[in-house]
Amino acid sequence: AQSVTQLGSHVSVSEGALVLLRCNYSSSVPPYLFWYVQYPNQGLQLLLKYTTGATLVKGINGFEAEFKKSETSFHLTKPSAHMSDAAEYFCAVSGPLNYQLIWGAGTKLIIKP
Amino acid sequence: DAGVIQSPRHEVTEMGQEVTLRCKPISGHDYLFWYRQTMMRGLELLIYFNNNVPIDDSGMPEDRFSAKMPNASFSTLKIQPSEPRDSAVYFCASSLGQATYEQYFGPGTRLTVT
Numbered sequence: 001a002q003s004v005t006q007l008g009s010h011v012s013v014s015e016g017a018l019v020l021l022r023c024n025y026s027s028s029v030p031p032y033l034f035w036y037v038q039y040p041n042q043g044l045q046l047l048l049k050y051t052t053g054a055t056l057v058k059g060i061n062g063f064e065a066e067f068k069k070s071e072t073s074f075h076l077t078k079p080s081a082h083m084s085d086a087a088e089y090f091c092a093v094s095g096p097l098n099y100q101l102i103w104g105a106g107t108k109l110i111i112k113p
Numbered sequence: 114d115a116g117v118i119q120s121p122r123h124e125v126t127e128m129g130q131e132v133t134l135r136c137k138p139i140s141g142h143d144y145l146f147w148y149r150q151t152m153m154r155g156l157e158l159l160i161y162f163n164n165n166v167p168i169d170d171s172g173m174p175e176d177r178f179s180a181k182m183p184n185a186s187f188s189t190l191k192i193q194p195s196e197p198r199d200s201a202v203y204f205c206a207s208s209l210g211q212a213t214y215e216q217y218f219g220p221g222t223r224l225t226v227t
Binding site: 032042043045051090094099105 | 206223
């Protein structure tokens with residue numbers, strides 16, 4: 001069965017530092033992988049997605065993620081954190097049926113000034 | 114496009130009252146999802162529809178919850194009677210399932226049951 005594990009419910013980085021949010025998945029079929037961002041009091045917004053092709057995927061706001069099949073990982077990175085990046089980030093994998101998404105528990109990104 | 118529209122944005126009600134949440138998906142999308150988000154349980158899928166037909170309602174917590182999609186542009190999630198433990202943010206999302214798994218979320222309805 002498909003599942004998603006996000007390591008760390010909270011990640012704290014200093015402004016200007018590297019952001020690394022970890023996501024590992026399990027899937028019985030080639031997966032589609034997603035990162036969504038949720039700002040306070042808002043809905044979830046797509047940050048980036050991997051479907052097929054190039055394994056390094058670039059998204060909005062300077063974020064990118066790399067699909068590593070051998071490691072079953074899809075970690076999210078950004079070279080330099082901004083205060084505006086403070087939000088909750090969700091990793092998701094395509095489900096087995098009818099275009100569902102299986103969601104990770106989310107990681108709250110805290111940016112220290 | 115206006116995106117997924119949800120109403121109301123905030124709802125405060127007393128225990129035992131009926132609550133109806135509304136959702137208008139993005140035009141042309143054929144999948145509609147209802148989620149609930151709480152601090153304790155995170156993001157939970159309640160039910161989803163394909164072409165207005167409910168496909169999987171196994172996430173609906175109990176019989177007090179019901180959802181309908183009378184046409185392609187409107188869906189409701191009803192709680193009757195409401196209880197304090199139903200307090201959460203409820204999200205509606207839609208997608209073009211045939212083309213992509215990508216889901217587009219509405220802004221959510223924050224429900225408080227006192």
